[in-house]
Amino acid sequence: MDETVVNGAQLFYKDKFGIGTDSQRDTWLLGLVNSAPYLCCAVLGCWLTDPMNKKFGRRGTIFISCIISAVACFHQAFTNTWWHMFIARFYLGLGIGPKSATTPIFAAECSPPKLRGALVMQWQMWTAFGIMMGYMADLAFYFVPDHGISMGLNWRLMMGSAMIPAVIVCCLAFLCPESPRWYLSKDRHQDAFAALCRLRFEKVQAARDLFYTHTLLEAEKQAMSGIKKGNRFKELFTVRRNRNAAIASSGLMFMQQFCGVNIIAYYSSAVFQDAGFSDVSALAASLGFGVINWLFAIPALYTIDTFGRRNLLLTTFPLMSLFLFFTGFSFWIPEDSKAHIGCIALGIYLFGMVYSPGEGPVPFTYSAEAYPLYIRPIGMSLATATTWFFNFVLSITWPSMVTAFKPQGAFGWYAGWNIIGFLFTLFLVPETKEKTLEELDHVFDVPLKKLVRYGADQSLWFFHRGKNGKGMRPTAPSADMYHGDAVRMGDVAGNMGPPAGQGERKKRWNKEREREGGIMGRGDAAGRV
Template sequence: MFKHGGGMIEQDENIDDKPREKFVPQRTFGTAAERARRNLNAKLSNPLAGFSHSELRKQGRAFAMMHEMGDESDIRAFELGAVLAQSPERFENVAGLMPQEKEVLRHEFEHRWSQPWSMYAVIALCSLSAAVQGMDETVVNGAQIWYKHQFGIAGKEPRDTWLVGLINAAPYLCCAFVGCWLTVPFNHWFGRRGTIFITCCFSAIACLWQGFVNTWWSMFVARFALGFGIGPKSATVPIYAAETAPPAVRGALVMQWQMWTAFGIMLGYAADLIFYQVGDPAGIVGMNWRLMMASAMFPAVMVCCFVFACPESPRWYMSKKQYYRAYQSICTLRHHKIQAARDMYYMHTLLEAENSMKLGQNKLLELITVPRNRRAMLASEIVMFMQQFCGVNVIAYYSSEIFLEANFSPAAALAASFGWGVINWIFAIPAVYAIDTFGRRNLLLTTFPLMALAMFFTGFSFWIPEENHSARTGCIALGTYIFGIVYSPGEGPVPFTYSAEAYPLYVRSYGMALATATTWFFNFVLGVTWPSLRNAFTPQGAFAWYAGWCIVGWWLVLLFMPETKNKTLEELDQVFSVPTRFHAKYGLRQIPYFVKRYALRKDVRPEILYEREDTAPTQDLGFNA
């Protein structure tokens, strides 16, 4: 056994009876700064750990009285809420709770989707905001069939193909370099609801603007402005959902962002199909594509109309020292004030712990300089990069063009695109269950090869002679549909979920800003390059290019992406304390293990890369880290 950084490397008898290196974290090692960060992370994992019930009661009462929370019943709620916040699931052991209050808490755990109407209003708001996002992205899919001819950029010359790509990708250029970075100041100035309102106003105005343009450059400007709506909203809505939801449904609600974005993508295709046959009235050219582009404003207007009917995030009020307003807000989001006091007091202690983090270094730099953070950033950036370079938005933005090139009629191309949107949405629904059952890493290692095969199949189907029209069009559509089926439960929801949990809390907002900017930047790269790539490589080569990236993505996940499923903050510190080269070697050794166990059906033991110090190691059933 020998030391390495924050742990020990020891020899271990493993899957093929050869000695392997196993990483066992040791908390006594590391520099003073590293030990300080570990202590802060441990504090954030449960800031109320170690206090007795009597101490917590005193703290809760003092908090309620200091901030003038209400009458004696409210003060009592905070006394008991502080105790409940330490271990919410152990409410039966808390002295002083009345039978009615215990029944409310018991009902919360047994019927987690039984929530007040205001919580359902928040769920509807977040779902509709996600649908705005998806529709903003895809109405251009069908509209470009017509507007590129009207703007004189429908040719095969490099200028034309690059301009088409630039127009389609303009919102994501804005997101990557401007929009995403406005999230922090917008949330600071306007709150969660205010940011959602402003960004949906941007979306509605930009979508209407797109319906009135008459030149390619004015379309570019309008779509660039759309990025001010897409960027901050994509980061704010999941934050708002997480800060308002009770713990029992928080993960499921945040996860639904991807599902309802997929629903909005489907709505965009539906709008293209609905307005396809609209004729031009006197004095207007291109009425159909103008209605397509402008139609995306309607869900954004709906969000603007009722966003302020929902309560503001209690956590945001608390960050502004408006504690009584935070209490009023959270009381509308819970059935009973005992639940509200519990969740609010936990938010308070977590905020106090975060505010006490003064490590003397820029947190953005700590993403790179701290090894634990750097490994999390590497894994997060891989999944965010691959979310785009798996090629999904080639289909999302250009499916109608792809189907037209396969000799579909315009109506059939739009219908086939709508079919892809339906599949993308339906198969995103099981991800709510699959992501916590099979794990993030296992999902990606399973779906990346299937996405590669689907991309190869789609591209190679263009070699089917045009005389066999039915076989050619059917195979091309089938290839894109298979891709949607395997993408939706895998690389669709995993990147945002993984990025949100991989980073320690004290740098999580910075890590998420980087992750969001990364995915939008490569979204822009994909959108702007596809028309020229398709011309240069032919459809066969262009689809094979992204199939190749799916294979690259599989190797990157295998070597550099640890599993984060069902792990606490403390356990994640241990997972990301494993040096990168040891995890990469471990990933390579999983290939023969998987073949022996699942293909050859041999009884071989799984390798455990690291062990938790306080409990027995969990069983590794396959590709889990």
């Protein structure tokens, strides 16, 4: 909601603050004011995630960040200059940053593997709902008279209304159980068991998952025993398993911005105005995009855990590129033609339909599950700082870009980035669906050249399959379960499985795993232990 109330409010405050012309100075200042929260997220807010999580836990971090967000939204409603609005919105980033990094982690740590994608993507799905609510607030307050309020009342109500959801979350945060993994990291085993009893259907399931998580933490303690304190950020890039996760998650977070969605979220009203819409019609058309953005995220609740994260991206990136080209080129249609407005709106709506089940929910879900537990808050800080920094870049540059390149070139620029996103996903993003957080060690501990080769083989297989319906589907690469380092970061299998070369013991261990899997349920994390 913070992201989109500014969409309608800027139609008013940019003139009130004296930055409403098409001059280079004013376009850059408008972009700077709108992008201020994301600058703060990138340089400061997201990096508070790790210390806040250590001190206050997952729930406490969310509670504190929502208080900050509520106060900042209220502050925005009382500003009278562009630089005062910049300060208020910059302060808002201190709330958005830790919250955006912590909430997906919280969901991932509380979810069973088979439903983790659907539960973690709730962050993005209800972000889309908040985007829709922001457009609704813009329309609801558009006709509010000034009543003698300096510089107007309607845009102040738009900006201040975004504090309402933050207050609601503050009231609800401590009704949720804390992350059991966080309790275990503090040696609070009884609290962890109580939390798991609320998160699982039976106590035996809670006890089973508690044992599995405890085993993981013990393995990580062994792995970290020879590491100097304070070197965890360095390990994001020096340990192959962490480095691959950082490349994939940060790349997807980058593409979540450079796919072009937030030029529509933040500036759709201005885009529709340029297309010939009146102010009210532009806000109504923006609301239509918000409704589509939310409704079309709902199918991803099923597809993200069945069709898979990677397949969703490979399917939607080419379509997003196509629809952005269509939108930009529609500005060449003569303005006196009804097709001019219709095609621009259609392109934006079609883009929203394919963004919402793909690049919308996948990056935050993927980033929350990609890292091992001991480094997860830092990894998520890096991922969210990446998305918010490029959100800042996109927000501050769009007004000047659309002036310099015209809408055709500006939309075409981001359409081209979607093609790059498709290639990045094909070659560097492994699938993570239906695997426990611990099994993902084997997914990411693979040399990059094997991931690239798999992407090339998969594309060739797809081409030959379409041509003659033949060919064997390539198998995704995975680190050898028995030949990894004995104490590789969080590698439970490496610690509990038999060592390489002991074939008879390995067979017996596999049979034991199958027997346990039959008792506890196929694909069940504790069954594998």
